[in-house]
Amino acid sequence: MKEIIGVENLYLRYPSAKSDTLMDINFTVQEGEIFGFLGPSGAGKSTLQKVLSGVQRNYRGSTRVFGIEMKKRSRDYYERIGVDFEFPNFYGKFTAMENMRYFASLYNRPLQDIMGLFERVGLAADADKKVGSYSKGMKMRLGFIRSLTHNPDILFLDEPTSGLDPANARILKEMVKEQKADGKTILLTTHNMHDAEELCDRVAFIVDGNIAALDSPAAFKKTQGTEVRFSYFLQDDSRNEIFTQSCPLDGLGENGNFINALREKRVTSIHSKERTLEDVFIELTGRGLQ
Ligand SMILES: Nc1ncnc2c1ncn2[C@@H]1O[C@H](COP(=O)(O)OP(=O)(O)O)[C@@H](O)[C@H]1O
Numbered sequence: 679m680k681e682i683i684g685v686e687n688l689y690l691r692y693p694s695a696k697s698d699t700l701m702d703i704n705f706t707v708q709e710g711e712i713f714g715f716l717g718p719s720g721a722g723k724s725t726l727q728k729v730l731s732g733v734q735r736n737y738r739g740s741t742r743v744f745g746i747e748m749k750k751r752s753r754d755y756y757e758r759i760g761v762d763f764e765f766p767n768f769y770g771k772f773t774a775m776e777n778m779r780y781f782a783s784l785y786n787r788p789l790q791d792i793m794g795l796f797e798r799v800g801l802a803a804d805a806d807k808k809v810g811s812y813s814k815g816m817k818m819r820l821g822f823i824r825s826l827t828h829n830p831d832i833l834f835l836d837e838p839t840s841g842l843d844p845a846n847a848r849i850l851k852e853m854v855k856e857q858k859a860d861g862k863t864i865l866l867t868t869h870n871m872h873d874a875e876e877l878c879d880r881v882a883f884i885v886d887g888n889i890a891a892l893d894s895p896a897a898f899k900k901t902q903g904t905e906v907r908f909s910y911f912l913q914d915d916s917r918n919e920i921f922t923q924s925c926p927l928d929g930l931g932e933n934g935n936f937i938n939a940l941r942e943k944r945v946t947s948i949h950s951k952e953r954t955l956e957d958v959f960i961e962l963t964g965r966g967l968q
């Protein structure tokens with residue numbers, strides 16, 4: 679595996695701010711990975727994306743992409759990356775297709791079939807409408823396909839599915855997976871645990887400008903365990919009373935009460951409650967995702 683992004687002791691303070699928005703951020707991303715930033719609003723996810731995509735350069739510490747320190751990046755960095763901003767900017771008086779052709783003209787790389795991209799995200803019939811008349815969801819989809827136009831090696835996607843209906847969110851997520859299958863590296867910010875779990879190889883939990891924890895979604899959920907709740911009759915069921923007990927799934931095999939009741943057909947129900955990624959997030963950071 680090849681390291682494609684390396685961040686060391688990264689700090690960032692906005693000129694107008696009294697304190698740092700990003701503090702002591704450290705991580706690496708391997709080529710071909712989908713790496714997620716999961717955290718509540720205001721945590722610093724978009725700021726981190728802006729540093730990585732070379733937009734925000736007044737940081738301290740080191741941020742290298744393709745081995746290039748982002749402070750020193752040149753214009754041609756944008757040939758190799760695709761950026762989908764949280765609030766995509768378009769020329770409202772021009773049609774979506776005119777906008778796409780304009781942005782595509784900024785690149786020297788071979789381009790994707792632009793109409794094909796419109797079709798994929800269900801915007802083909804609206805390609806010749808002015809972007810000013812587009813809804814938020816349509817602009818989001820347009821912003822997403824714009825980031826793919828020049829077939830970049832790394833994609834920076836900032837909340838790509840926020841504000842989309844489930845059907846359109848599904849299309850975008852499938853397209854993100856296709857990009858990964860195509861060998862692309864993807865950095866994705868989200869406050870949606872389902873998206874993080876479905877898409878990301880590894881997830882950094884971001885809170886107050888810090889990485890509070892970093893692991894794969896499966897590992898996060900495994901370490902935090904699953905709870906089992908079972909109900910059973912007593913051996914002497916003359917009272918006809920049902921008892922309920924909870925215990926970790928880990929210890930269920932050694933739970934005599936459970937084993938005996940199960941053997942003797944006294945168990946009436948078993949429920950397991952798998953922790954969600956948000957449960958784990960709350961346990962590790964003391965904060966929710968909303
Ligand atoms: N241009 C800016 N100038 C000053 N503060 C900013 C600026 N942009 C964002 N912030 C602040 O930085 C913090 C992190 O914001 P942001 O990176 O947008 O978080 P997220 O994307 O996780 O919601 C917030 O407190 C926000 O108000």
Ligand SMILES: [Mg+2]
Pocket residue numbers: 723724725764836837
């Ligand atoms: Mg944001």
